[in-house]
Amino acid sequence: MSGDRELSQRSFSAIKVIGYFVGKVMIGLGFVQALPLITSLIYKEWNIAINFTISMSLTLIIGSLLVFTLRSEKSKKVNWGQGMIIASFSWFLGMVLCAIPYYISGNYKSFLDACFDVMSGLTTTGMVLIQDLDHVSNGINMWRHLLTYIGGQGMVVLALTFLVKSTSGAYKMYVGEGKDEQLLPNAVNTAKAIWAISVIYLLIGTVVLWIIGINIGMPGDRALLHGMWVFMAAWSTGGFAPQSQNILYYHNFPYEIATMVFFIIGSFNFALHYAVWHKSKKEIIRNIEILSMTITGSVLTIVTIVGLMKLNVYPNVMALFRKGFYLLMSGHTTTGFMTIYAKQFYLEWGDVALFATIVAMLIGGSAASTAGGFKGIRMGIIFKGFIRDIKRIILPESLVQVDKFHHIDDIVLEDRHIRSAMFVVLAYILTFSVSTLIGTLFGYPLMQSAFEASSAVGNVGLSAGIVSAAMPNTLKVTYIFSMWTGRLEFMSVLALVGYLVYGARKKWSR
Numbered sequence: 001m002s003g004d005r006e007l008s009q010r011s012f013s014a015i016k017v018i019g020y021f022v023g024k025v026m027i028g029l030g031f032v033q034a035l036p037l038i039t040s041l042i043y044k045e046w047n048i049a050i051n052f053t054i055s056m057s058l059t060l061i062i063g064s065l066l067v068f069t070l071r072s073e074k075s076k077k078v079n080w081g082q083g084m085i086i087a088s089f090s091w092f093l094g095m096v097l098c099a100i101p102y103y104i105s106g107n108y109k110s111f112l113d114a115c116f117d118v119m120s121g122l123t124t125t126g127m128v129l130i131q132d133l134d135h136v137s138n139g140i141n142m143w144r145h146l147l148t149y150i151g152g153q154g155m156v157v158l159a160l161t162f163l164v165k166s167t168s169g170a171y172k173m174y175v176g177e178g179k180d181e182q183l184l185p186n187a188v189n190t191a192k193a194i195w196a197i198s199v200i201y202l203l204i205g206t207v208v209l210w211i212i213g214i215n216i217g218m219p220g221d222r223a224l225l226h227g228m229w230v231f232m233a234a235w236s237t238g239g240f241a242p243q244s245q246n247i248l249y250y251h252n253f254p255y256e257i258a259t260m261v262f263f264i265i266g267s268f269n270f271a272l273h274y275a276v277w278h279k280s281k282k283e284i285i286r287n288i289e290i291l292s293m294t295i296t297g298s299v300l301t302i303v304t305i306v307g308l309m310k311l312n313v314y315p316n317v318m319a320l321f322r323k324g325f326y327l328l329m330s331g332h333t334t335t336g337f338m339t340i341y342a343k344q345f346y347l348e349w350g351d352v353a354l355f356a357t358i359v360a361m362l363i364g365g366s367a368a369s370t371a372g373g374f375k376g377i378r379m380g381i382i383f384k385g386f387i388r389d390i391k392r393i394i395l396p397e398s399l400v401q402v403d404k405f406h407h408i409d410d411i412v413l414e415d416r417h418i419r420s421a422m423f424v425v426l427a428y429i430l431t432f433s434v435s436t437l438i439g440t441l442f443g444y445p446l447m448q449s450a451f452e453a454s455s456a457v458g459n460v461g462l463s464a465g466i467v468s469a470a471m472p473n474t475l476k477v478t479y480i481f482s483m484w485t486g487r488l489e490f491m492s493v494l495a496l497v498g499y500l501v502y503g504a505r506k507k508w509s510r
Helices: 002-032 034-042 046-069 080-104 111-122 138-153 155-162 170-176 187-215 220-235 246-250 253-266 270-278 288-310 317-332 342-348 350-363 376-394 415-441 446-457 473-488 491-509
Strands: 404-407 409-412
Touching: 002 034, 002 046, 002 080, 002 138, 002 155, 034 046, 034 138, 046 080, 046 138, 080 111, 080 138, 080 155, 080 473, 080 491, 111 138, 111 473, 138 155, 138 187, 138 220, 155 187, 187 220, 187 253, 187 270, 220 253, 246 253, 253 317, 288 317, 288 350, 288 376, 288 404, 317 350, 342 350, 342 446, 350 415, 350 446, 376 404, 376 415, 415 446, 415 473, 446 473, 473 491
Parallel strands: none
Antiparallel strands: 404 409
16 A cells, blocks of 8 residues: 555656646747737737737646646656656647647638647648638748747757756756757756757848848838748748748749758757857868768759659759759758649659658758758768678778767767667658558558658658648548657657556556
8 A cells, every 4th residue: 555655656746747847838838929929919910819819828827837736846856757758748738739829710620730730830840731821810920930940949948948947857858859969068058059049040041031032022021021930940940931832932043042051051950050150160071960961962862853854854954953952952951841832743753753852851850950850860870880880790800990970079889879870760760651551541642642751750841742631630640640759759759658558557457
C-alpha cells in the first residue's frame, strides 16, 4: 500500500511539473495572439478582432490555470523524460488552442482542417487546407505567418526566452523540441540568442522584400505586410504565403532570388549563425552540414535538371533555374515555396525529377535550425561512418586513424554518433513509408503519395495535389502525426505516447 501511495505521489508530482511548464508555453502563445488582434483592429476587421479576443482569453486562462494550480518548488525540476513530454504535449495542446481563431473565422470546413493548418504552421511545413486564401483577412494572415515563425524558433524556446527565469531543466525541454545546440552556457540564454538572431534577420528581410514589393507596384502597407509575412515563412522554412499562388503570385525574379537566399540561410544551424557572427566566418565553409548539403544539393540538382530536360518541360536555362533549381532547393531546405502549381509537379515533372525532389525533402536542412528532414549533419556522419568502416576493412590496423567531423569544433567520430544518426533516419523512413502506404490505400498513385508523405514528414510543404480539404480525414490525421513527429524528431512524441500508455496500463491493472 505504501509503495502504491509513493508511486502515485511521484506520478502526481510528474504531472505537476509537466502541466506547469505546458501552462507557461500556452501563456506565451496567448500573448502572441495580441499581434494579429492589433492587426485586425488597425484594418477594422472587427469580427476577426473578436475572434482573437476570444481565443487569446481562452488560451491565457488555460495556461494560467495550469501554472497557478500546479505551481510548486518541485515544478522547477525537470528530468529528461518530462522535458520531452512537455515539448511534445505543448505542441499538441498548442495546435488545438491556436486553431480556435482559424475555425471561427469561417475559413475552414472543419475544426480538424484548422488543426491541420496550425500543425502545418508550427512545424514549418506549409501545407494548407484554408479556403479562399486570396481573400483572407490581414489578422488571419498575420496569425498564419506568426505560427510558422514561432514554430521555426520553437514554442518552448519562446517560453524559455520570455517566461522562464530558472535554468534548471530548461535544456531538457529545449532538446525535447528537436534542438540540442547550446550557443551559450545555459538553455535560457541560448533561447534568447536564437530569438535575437531571428529578429535581426526579420528586420533585414522585411525591408528587402518591402522594397522589392514597392518596385513591382504593390501599395506601401501591402508590400510591407507581404514582405514581413513572406520573410517569416522563408526564414522559418515554412512555405506559407499570403496568396494561393504562393511565390508565383509575385512573378518577379528579384523576389524569387531574395526568398531563395533567405530560406537557404534560414536552413542553417543557429549555432552556425552564432559562430559566424561571433567567432570565425570560415566556419561557413568548414562545417559538415554545409559540406553535406552542398554535395547532396549539387547531385540532386543535376538529377532534377536532367529529368526536366529529358521531358523538355522548360524552354530555357532561366526557366530551369526559376522552376527546377528553385523548387529543388525549396524542398531541400524544407521551405515549400512554390513557383508552379501543385498539379504541375505530378503532371509535368516526371518520375526522375520527382524522385530527386522526394530525396531532397527527406534529407532536409541543418540540425537545430528551422528546417526539417534527416538533417545534413546526420547524412555527413553516416557517410563518414561508412567510409571509416571501409578503411577498417581494407587498411592495416596500424594505418587506421581516428576519424573526426567538424561542426563548430572538431569532434571525434564515435559509434554513438552513427547510432543516433541512423535511428533518426530510420524513424523518418518508417514514418514516410507508412504515410505513403496510407495514401495509396486511399487510391492515390504511388509517386504522388510518396511525394506528399515526404513533404509532410520532412516538414516541407510542397504538394503534388493530394493535400486539400477534400482528402479523407484519416489522411489528414496521418499527415498531422507525420508533421508533428518529424518536427520534434520522434523521441519526445514517443516519450509522450509511452507516458500515456504506461498511465493507461496502470489504471486498468487496478
